[in-house]
Amino acid sequence: MASLDVMKRTVIAYAIALAAIAVLLQWLDFRYAARDFSLELYLAVLALVFVVLGIWLGVRLTPAPRAAAFEANEKAIAALGLTRRERDVLAGITRGRSNKEIARDLGISPNTVKSQVASLFAKLGVGRRVQAIEKARALSLIP
Amino acid sequence: MASLDVMKRTVIAYAIALAAIAVLLQWLDFRYAARDFSLELYLAVLALVFVVLGIWLGVRLTPAPRAAAFEANEKAIAALGLTRRERDVLAGITRGRSNKEIARDLGISPNTVKSQVASLFAKLGVGRRVQAIEKARALSLIP
DNA sequence: CGCGATTTCACCCGTTCGGGCGATAGAGGC
DNA sequence: GCCTCTATCGCCCGAACGGGTGAAATCGCG
Numbered sequence: 001m002a003s004l005d006v007m008k009r010t011v012i013a014y015a016i017a018l019a020a021i022a023v024l025l026q027w028l029d030f031r032y033a034a035r036d037f038s039l040e041l042y043l044a045v046l047a048l049v050f051v052v053l054g055i056w057l058g059v060r061l062t063p064a065p066r067a068a069a070f071e072a073n074e075k076a077i078a079a080l081g082l083t084r085r086e087r088d089v090l091a092g093i094t095r096g097r098s099n100k101e102i103a104r105d106l107g108i109s110p111n112t113v114k115s116q117v118a119s120l121f122a123k124l125g126v127g128r129r130v131q132a133i134e135k136a137r138a139l140s141l142i143p
Numbered sequence: 144m145a146s147l148d149v150m151k152r153t154v155i156a157y158a159i160a161l162a163a164i165a166v167l168l169q170w171l172d173f174r175y176a177a178r179d180f181s182l183e184l185y186l187a188v189l190a191l192v193f194v195v196l197g198i199w200l201g202v203r204l205t206p207a208p209r210a211a212a213f214e215a216n217e218k219a220i221a222a223l224g225l226t227r228r229e230r231d232v233l234a235g236i237t238r239g240r241s242n243k244e245i246a247r248d249l250g251i252s253p254n255t256v257k258s259q260v261a262s263l264f265a266k267l268g269v270g271r272r273v274q275a276i277e278k279a280r281a282l283s284l285i286p
Numbered sequence: 287c288g289c290g291a292t293t294t295c296a297c298c299c300g301t302t303c304g305g306g307c308g309a310t311a312g313a314g315g316c
Numbered sequence: 317g318c319c320t321c322t323a324t325c326g327c328c329c330g331a332a333c334g335g336g337t338g339a340a341a342t343c344g345c346g
Contacts, residue, residue: 047193048193049193050190050191050192050193050194050197051193051194051196051197051200052197053194053197054193054194054195054196054197054199054200056197057194057197083291083292083293084292084293085292085293085294093273094273095273095277096269096271096273096274096276096277098271098331098332098333099332099333100331100332108293108294108295109294109295109296110295111294111295111296111297112293112294112295112296114295114333114334114335115293115294115295115296116293116294117333117334118334118335118336121334126239127334127335128239128241128302128333128334129272129273129333130236130237130238130239130272130273130276131239133239133273133276134238134239226321226322226323227322227323228322228323228324241301241302241303242302242303243301243302251323251324251325252324252325252326253325254324254325254326254327255323255324255325255326257303257304257325258323258324258325259323259324260303260304261304261305261306264304264305270304270305271303271304271332272303
């Protein structure tokens with residue numbers, strides 16, 4: 001919904017930028033043919049324009065890849081001795097699910113989830129769900 | 144501490160890049176003098192090189208400003224109609240504090256905190272603290 | 287096979303949380 | 317003056333959470 005608008009605006013912006021570059025190149029050719037400026041000046045203008053374009057592209061394009069590229073900090077997980085199931089319940093907690101919902105998700109008893117949440121808290125050294133999320137984020141256990 | 148290393152590495156990288164550009168320009172001048180290629184090719188190469196440089200610069204420069212500059216999304220707060228106190232308790236929730244602790248922090252009764260948490264949840268359309276944090280983060284109400 | 291770690295589940299108990307309802311008091315707008 | 321918004325607080329109740337203990341079943345490794 002909102003991302004569609006952003007996408008459309010980005011595409012339109014790209015189109016405008018490309019059109020502007022085409023016009024600029026034509027203009028440069030014309031000016032060069034007219035021999036009003038030195039070649040060095042053309043090159044400098046070209047360089048400046050394309051550096052700016054590049055910076056703009058870089059700023060525009062980076063958020064998506066940066067967001068996409070996350071991998072769990074395996075070293076931290078190993079250091080804490082987090083088991084598979086504890087990571088599962090941590091994921092559930094992070095998504096704001098209740099113990100009962102996590103139990104349904106994993107197909108186990110709510111009592112079991114409680115046990116795993118307790119041992120997870122012990123390993124993270126926290127006493128509340130929100131604190132567990134904070135700690136996990138600080139350790140790059142979660143995005 | 145760590146940012147100093149990053150700063151040094153960035154400065155060095157810039158210096159290398161500028162040196163490379165100077166060399167490239169000299170080379171381009173030389174090739175142009177030798178008349179081995181057409182002007183259009185020079186321009187295209189120049190454009191490509193500087194676009195890449197610009198993208199690199201953009202990627203390199205954005206993280207620090209983006210991380211440093213966070214300001215609460217006042218428009219979203221206004222749209223939701225969040226009051227001052229509701230923002231206070233939201234901050235407390237985000238920091239993993241219990242209602243009782245938030246009450247102590249703000250110097251009010253736990254019952255009052257409960258009421259404000261309830262109306263905060265209603266405005267955010269959530270039913271649990273973790274979900275409130277998720278929603279607030281999605282709306283840039285919190286970092 | 288035997289041992290340790292993991293996973294699973296149960297029960298009890300007290301605290302915290304969330305929903306709902308009502309009430310009072312002050313600030314500000316009409 | 318009246319009305320709305322906000323902040324404040326109280327009470328009741330059920331659900332969710334957290335702490336503690338114990339105990340099966342399963343699995344991997346030596």
